[in-house]
Amino acid sequence: MKVIISAGGTGGHIFPALAIIHALEKQVRDLEILYIGTSDRMESTIIPKENIPFLGIEMKGLNRKNPLKNFSVVSLICKNISLLKKKMKEFRPDIVIGVGGYVTFPVLYAAKSLGIPTVIHEQNSTPGLTNKLLSRYADRIFVSFEENKKDFPKKKVVFTGNPRSEEVIEVKPAKKKDYGLKENKKCVLIVMGSLGSYTINEKLKKIIPEFKNKDYEVILVSGKDYYEQFRKFSIPNVKIVPFLDNMLGVLKFCDLVVSRAGASMLSELTVCAVPSILIPSPYVTANHQYKNAKAMEDAGASFLLAEYKLSAKELLNLIDSVFTNSEAYDKMVEANKKLGVKTSATKIVSEIKKLLKED
Secondary structure (H helix, E strand, O other), X not given: OEEEEEOOOOHHHXXXXXXXXXXXXXXXXXOXXXXXXXXXXOHHHHHHHOOOOEEEEOOOOOOOOOHHHHHHHHHHHHHHHHHHHHHHHHHOOOEEEEOOOOOHHHHHHHHHHXXXXXXXXXXXXXXXXXXXXXXXXXXXEEEOOHHHHHHOOOOOEEEOOOOHHHHHHOOOOOOHHHHXXXXXXXXXXXXXXXXXXXXXXXXXXXXXXXXXXXOOEEEEEOOHHHHHHHOOOOOOOEEEEOXXXXXXXXXXXXXXXXXXXXXXXXXXXXXXXXXXXEOOOOOOHHHHHHHHXXXXXXXXXXXXXXXXXXOHHHHHHHHHHHHOOHHHHHHHHHHHHHHOOOOHHHHHHHHHHHHHHHO
């Protein structure tokens, strides 16, 4: 089977794409992959390191604030569609998979114009603009949330969960002692993405001293660029690190997570069945993190805390409410288990095989 897969811009798109690739490698004989992404974003370094053939193209997203600047974007799309059609005629893929990011539009449009079967995956609870546009061309649409099904044509949409979740299962828990933590203490992980968040970190500087009298421990991921600002803190039950190489391993020993509400993080939380306090980023397109967090809260798996409401009082009260009511805590764990799809990538590969047999 020859497969072209496209995803770009953020880890929230790239890592689910990698999960699908790994599932294909396990289930498909004589597999040949070509990954198409942008030439100047994360995927251009991550994918070649995975020894996956990579084609980088110049691509930009639409400018919603100044539509006049979109003439150059439309020109790039047209140029890329022509280039990609030539490449696809050479490579002759059996299927083309889009896993998010504006780079996927010319890739899947080119495939559809050549009559090649296409599928897309939507990670968020609210569809992104690119996937909305591509939904009319895609043969199948895979979604991470059940409520997503209403946003796409009924005959095409399949609930699969987030393929990233399947890889989480295979990771072994890290050891608390490696992070200076005690086995007999509950642990709260605070992480705002691999790069950290300036806004949240400014608030955390005021919150950190309030943890000193708590009977749980905290591991706070500041982000590399902000770590020096936190070195002044010396509180026994708070461990501050610039980043975590083994984020999934750490996640597996945590009792509670405070984080943003990106799709990949939510898939990891649900599969690990870890309750959370979600602080959605208000700076993302279409406020999709808020909608992700609201879906988690509505399911009973998380608490939603708006960024503007974040304070020592609000955060500590929420943490206390989670830890002091064991019955409510257990219900949050069970809610996460219900949301977690442990065979998502396998299910996507199965649906792809089914689609190709139909053709």
